[in-house]
Amino acid sequence: MDWPKGVDGLCYGGDYNPEQWPETVWDDDVALMREAGVNLVSVGIFSWARLEPREGEYDFGWLDRVLDKLHEGGIGVNLATPTASPPPWFTLAHPDALNTRPDGVLQVHGSRDTYDVHAPAYREASARIAAELAERYAEHPALAMWHVHNEYGSTSHSAHAERAFRVWLQQKYATLEALNEAWWGSFWSQRYSDWEQILAPRATQYLTNPALELDFKRFTSDALLDHFREQRDLLRQAGPEIPITTNLVFGQWVPVDPWRWAEEVDLVAFDSYPGDADETAERESALHADLSRSWADGKPWLLMEQAAAAVHSPHGAIAKGPGRMARHSMIHISRGSKGAMFFQWRSGRGGAEQWHSALVPHAGKDTRVFREVVEFGAALPGLAETVDAPVEADVAILWSPESWWATGGHASLPAKIDYFENVAQIHRVLRDRGVTVDFVSPEGELGEYSTVIAPTTYVLSRAAAENLRWFTAGGGRLVASYMTGAVDEHCQIWLGGFLGGLTDLFGIRVLEHLPQPAGELRALWNFGAAERFCELVELRGAQCVTQYATGEVIENQPAVTVNPFGEGEAWYVSCKLVDEAWDRLFEALELNGPGQRGVDVVDRGQWRFIINHTDTEARVGHVIVPAGAWAVDKRPE
Numbered sequence: 001m002d003w004p005k006g007v008d009g010l011c012y013g014g015d016y017n018p019e020q021w022p023e024t025v026w027d028d029d030v031a032l033m034r035e036a037g038v039n040l041v042s043v044g045i046f047s048w049a050r051l052e053p054r055e056g057e058y059d060f061g062w063l064d065r066v067l068d069k070l071h072e073g074g075i076g077v078n079l080a081t082p083t084a085s086p087p088p089w090f091t092l093a094h095p096d097a098l099n100t101r102p103d104g105v106l107q108v109h110g111s112r113d114t115y116d117v118h119a120p121a122y123r124e125a126s127a128r129i130a131a132e133l134a135e136r137y138a139e140h141p142a143l144a145m146w147h148v149h150n151e152y153g154s155t156s157h158s159a160h161a162e163r164a165f166r167v168w169l170q171q172k173y174a175t176l177e178a179l180n181e182a183w184w185g186s187f188w189s190q191r192y193s194d195w196e197q198i199l200a201p202r203a204t205q206y207l208t209n210p211a212l213e214l215d216f217k218r219f220t221s222d223a224l225l226d227h228f229r230e231q232r233d234l235l236r237q238a239g240p241e242i243p244i245t246t247n248l249v250f251g252q253w254v255p256v257d258p259w260r261w262a263e264e265v266d267l268v269a270f271d272s273y274p275g276d277a278d279e280t281a282e283r284e285s286a287l288h289a290d291l292s293r294s295w296a297d298g299k300p301w302l303l304m305e306q307a308a309a310a311v312h313s314p315h316g317a318i319a320k321g322p323g324r325m326a327r328h329s330m331i332h333i334s335r336g337s338k339g340a341m342f343f344q345w346r347s348g349r350g351g352a353e354q355w356h357s358a359l360v361p362h363a364g365k366d367t368r369v370f371r372e373v374v375e376f377g378a379a380l381p382g383l384a385e386t387v388d389a390p391v392e393a394d395v396a397i398l399w400s401p402e403s404w405w406a407t408g409g410h411a412s413l414p415a416k417i418d419y420f421e422n423v424a425q426i427h428r429v430l431r432d433r434g435v436t437v438d439f440v441s442p443e444g445e446l447g448e449y450s451t452v453i454a455p456t457t458y459v460l461s462r463a464a465a466e467n468l469r470w471f472t473a474g475g476g477r478l479v480a481s482y483m484t485g486a487v488d489e490h491c492q493i494w495l496g497g498f499l500g501g502l503t504d505l506f507g508i509r510v511l512e513h514l515p516q517p518a519g520e521l522r523a524l525w526n527f528g529a530a531e532r533f534c535e536l537v538e539l540r541g542a543q544c545v546t547q548y549a550t551g552e553v554i555e556n557q558p559a560v561t562v563n564p565f566g567e568g569e570a571w572y573v574s575c576k577l578v579d580e581a582w583d584r585l586f587e588a589l590e591l592n593g594p595g596q597r598g599v600d601v602v603d604r605g606q607w608r609f610i611i612n613h614t615d616t617e618a619r620v621g622h623v624i625v626p627a628g629a630w631a632v633d634k635r636p637e
């Protein structure tokens, strides 16, 4: 199977929504796509109401014509199943298939993603439209890939969800006794004596049970995955081997475990919308790319969506000045993406996203944005040779979706824990030092790395703890930061010193959590400072690397420790360090690479990718890259 079928080299294109435009525009679209070097477009993502205007009545004529035109133009199609947005007739006929919020409010159509994945009517309708599309288009020569659904992420707290949750729980725990035990049911009289008593997390008077919340996220991830699999299997049965994917979206609210999902798709696809206008945008793009590649774990992956210029956002838009679209695309391509795709091809005239940028802006082709699109499209065929060169990394950061979920609402925590920021901080400090990293699941394969960093890995299962022990004993260097291993897989606290029970591995015990007032720094001797969160640590064999210079309870107590264990060593950082302090620690650990702040350098076999985000010329080895430009250098073998 090639990826996507029939597309040589890197993919370039985006979401194409011809159903929003008169047919007279379509020829112009294909001509402009050719001018821009577009070779793949995602079609039909939100087109259910056009494909099935009334239940069981289909209109495929327009889609036939679109696919034929694209094929004649030499453009591949990433054909979507439209199930992320059921049509109005469906929701009126099946109000029980709309999603229910935690407060019991039934959401109505009028936006998108309004479906309850647990509702039988929705499942049937999804399978039906997917099967119709499969039957009609599986053999179409334009078909390059199947794009199931869009950005799975809707949670429903409905009666359907509850029923399915109980079944899932019975499979997981077998007995109510085991569930009550795992959920610490004696607290607040929450012991269940019948499975029917268990509810989805709903609006409650006060705090809810963190173990139930975490299980509900896992359950929702599994249920959504089941919906994906159902469609995937229908598409696969229908015809020749065509890769099948779905685009993953990123957010604490998204109940999707990407490690498990990546195993089920043929290609990992990711939508990257970094949130800030400053260099955070480049940092987040690089983080997204490294996460996607790591989830894919050797499979192909693709940046499926990004914005060509300003992202429409009620929270403020990010403009992308000259060259920035290309640099963001190159961040992903250099880190292994099989191309650069966008939302969307042509800016819409109406609808909720009418102000979202696109490859073809509202003002048309005679614009800076389109000129840059054409220029970048012309450069991509020259990179075809690099496509299969693997990204190599010697350092990995743990990525724990469960820790992100469990720290999301901080009401039950000792203090606010910003899991994502702590992961992003390690990533950005290492990126600024030029180090390319992978991410790895806490229970994943660690053996190929010399250093594994566990930032605030709050949930540490027994299996993950054993994994870290095995890694360190075998010669690995483990670096964990505060609150790692605070709770187990049931959100129950690891007694006797926290640390996932690995007190012998770290040679310490954590005795107390000490949240610090915002805005106050706690100096560490010769090591920068900590902020917001410190822990009181007792040495049990480890060496103290540095101590807190100030702070009630912690003054002169260990802040950073190291303990030899087996063939390796375990470092512990008992606080939230500021960036400069992490940088100093990584300097001591000799984690260095060829890049620098503002200049990405990624080596892949013979190829060196250099992206200069700064406004001055950058020199990397013998290569000079002008301000705001990028280069790919072929190094002597």
Ligand code: GAL
Binding pocket: 150, 151, 249, 271, 273, 305, 311, 312, 343, 353, 356
């Ligand atoms: C994505 C979504 C697209 C579009 C885009 C806007 O999350 O898949 O359909 O809404 O955001 O940025």
